[in-house]
Amino acid sequence: MSDNEQRHKQRQQKLKQKVDDKVAQAQKEQGVLLVITGNGKGKTTAGFGNVMRAVGHGQKAAVVQFIKGQWDCGERMVLQQQGVPFEVMATGFTWETQNKAADIAAAEKAWAQAKAWLQDDSIDMVLLDEMTYMLSYHYLDIDEVLNTLSSRPAQQHVIVTGRQAHRRLIELADTVSDVTPVKHAFEAGIKAQKGLDY
Amino acid sequence: MSDNEQRHKQRQQKLKQKVDDKVAQAQKEQGVLLVITGNGKGKTTAGFGNVMRAVGHGQKAAVVQFIKGQWDCGERMVLQQQGVPFEVMATGFTWETQNKAADIAAAEKAWAQAKAWLQDDSIDMVLLDEMTYMLSYHYLDIDEVLNTLSSRPAQQHVIVTGRQAHRRLIELADTVSDVTPVKHAFEAGIKAQKGLDY
Numbered sequence: 001m002s003d004n005e006q007r008h009k010q011r012q013q014k015l016k017q018k019v020d021d022k023v024a025q026a027q028k029e030q031g032v033l034l035v036i037t038g039n040g041k042g043k044t045t046a047g048f049g050n051v052m053r054a055v056g057h058g059q060k061a062a063v064v065q066f067i068k069g070q071w072d073c074g075e076r077m078v079l080q081q082q083g084v085p086f087e088v089m090a091t092g093f094t095w096e097t098q099n100k101a102a103d104i105a106a107a108e109k110a111w112a113q114a115k116a117w118l119q120d121d122s123i124d125m126v127l128l129d130e131m132t133y134m135l136s137y138h139y140l141d142i143d144e145v146l147n148t149l150s151s152r153p154a155q156q157h158v159i160v161t162g163r164q165a166h167r168r169l170i171e172l173a174d175t176v177s178d179v180t181p182v183k184h185a186f187e188a189g190i191k192a193q194k195g196l197d198y
Numbered sequence: 199m200s201d202n203e204q205r206h207k208q209r210q211q212k213l214k215q216k217v218d219d220k221v222a223q224a225q226k227e228q229g230v231l232l233v234i235t236g237n238g239k240g241k242t243t244a245g246f247g248n249v250m251r252a253v254g255h256g257q258k259a260a261v262v263q264f265i266k267g268q269w270d271c272g273e274r275m276v277l278q279q280q281g282v283p284f285e286v287m288a289t290g291f292t293w294e295t296q297n298k299a300a301d302i303a304a305a306e307k308a309w310a311q312a313k314a315w316l317q318d319d320s321i322d323m324v325l326l327d328e329m330t331y332m333l334s335y336h337y338l339d340i341d342e343v344l345n346t347l348s349s350r351p352a353q354q355h356v357i358v359t360g361r362q363a364h365r366r367l368i369e370l371a372d373t374v375s376d377v378t379p380v381k382h383a384f385e386a387g388i389k390a391q392k393g394l395d396y
Contacts, residue, residue: 005298005299008298009297009298022384023389023390025387026384026387026388026389026390027387027389028386028387028388028389029388029389029391030388032383032388032391032394034239034383034394036240038377038378040375040376040377041232041373041375042234042240042241042244042248042375042377043240043244044247045243045244045245045246045247045248045250045251046240046241046243046244046247046377047243047247048243048247048250048251049242049243049244049245049246049247049248049250049273050240050243050247050394052243052246052247052250052272052273052276052277053243053246053271053272053273053393053394053396054272054393054394055272055276056271056272056273056274056275056276057272057275057392057393059272059392059393073251073254074250074251074252074253074254074255074257075247075250075251075254076254077254077255078250078253078254078276078280079250082276099207100203100206100207101203124393125393125394157391157393157394170380173381174381174382174383174386174388175239175379175381175382175383175384176379176380176381177238177239177240177377177378177379177380178238178377178378178380179236179238179240179244179375179376179377179378180236180375180376180377180378181373181374181375181376182368182374182375182376183371183372183373183374184372184373185230185232185372185373186220186224186373188226188372189223189224189225189226190224190226190227190228190230190372191221191224191225191226191227192221192224193227193230193355194255194257195251195252195255195257195322195323195355196230196232196248196251196252196323196355198251
């Protein structure tokens with residue numbers, strides 16, 4: 001083995017030791033509240049990708065989509081085929097409907113289904129897609145939402161996506177990722193495209 | 199309508215106008231190179247979620263996994279069932295094998311399949327999961343990779359995931375998201391769990 005390979009091997013062994021030590025320290029098994037926020041592309045796909053991961057292991061997942069445009073949603077088709085139940089808030093983007101009372105009613109209806117799933121210990125993972133907006137618009141009550149999340153079944157994972165996650169939601173969460181836009185094709189005049197963006 | 203509702207409606211109309219204007223300006227349709235990097239949780243699930251989105255619309259996608267641990271991968275099971283072809287680099291995490299020559303050979307084999315898909319205009323989307331490490335470890339040649347990405351079919355979307363994306367890959371990309379860890383359950387002693395983390 002050359003000196004170069006020897007050094008490579010030593011570096012890798014150190015790295016492996018570090019990872020192994022950390023893994024050995026993390027032994028608790030419990031439901032995780034994961035918040036994926038920020039202004040960059042990838043929040044909803046990360047949420048749906050995680051649901052697919054759970055479903056691929058034979059786990060039960062359920063999805064609430066709190067904001068939905070006029071477009072079809074490719075990921076929903078695949079997951080429904082896998083037996084994943086969906087609740088879709090029916091009013092479309094809130095700036096397309098421009099009717100606050102109707103939006104609140106729709107948010108509350110979607111939340112009622114979310115709450116039922118968050119009390120059902122046969123469900124391993126609940127995705128609350130774009131729910132952050134319901135809190136920043138005050139369509140849902142933050143105390144009600146946080147209490148429901150806190151008292152959910154101990155092994156249930158919950159994923160919340162959307163921009164500008166509420167400070168108190170971040171405090172309650174176990175894992176928080178902030179997806180920061182470094183650049184976006186849209187700014188270069190490239191339109192949203194089927195398969196990539198919806 | 200109350201004053202409050204009136205103000206809400208005006209705000210929403212302004213927001214809608216702003217979004218509509220931006221959408222009207224973005225009219226180019228072309229394949230997008232999307233890089234999802236950073237140290238936070240959600241990069242791989244975002245990539246796989248995007249593949250599921252494409253597949254849900256009846257598009258053709260292909261996946262190369264450049265780093266793969268000893269664990270099963272829930273998302274692969276679902277996508278293979280949907281007919282998505284996979285190329286999986288066989289050596290596992292590079293710090294688990296600690297054999298540079300074998301790692302390079304494995305990386306090159308996976309890249310050969312990636313390259314074939316990046317030249318096939320019947321494929322709408324290619325996911326190069328965790329490919330960034332192959333560049334930071336110099337297992338793959340950056341010029342070769344960038345040239346292949348640049349000369350791919352015009353309508354093909356490519357998604358590259360992994361930490362520490364190469365500066366030149368970021369320059370070439372159309373959309374770049376940096377997934378920043380705000381906090382991680384692992385740091386609180388919660389172990390990686392099936393369905394959520396793999």
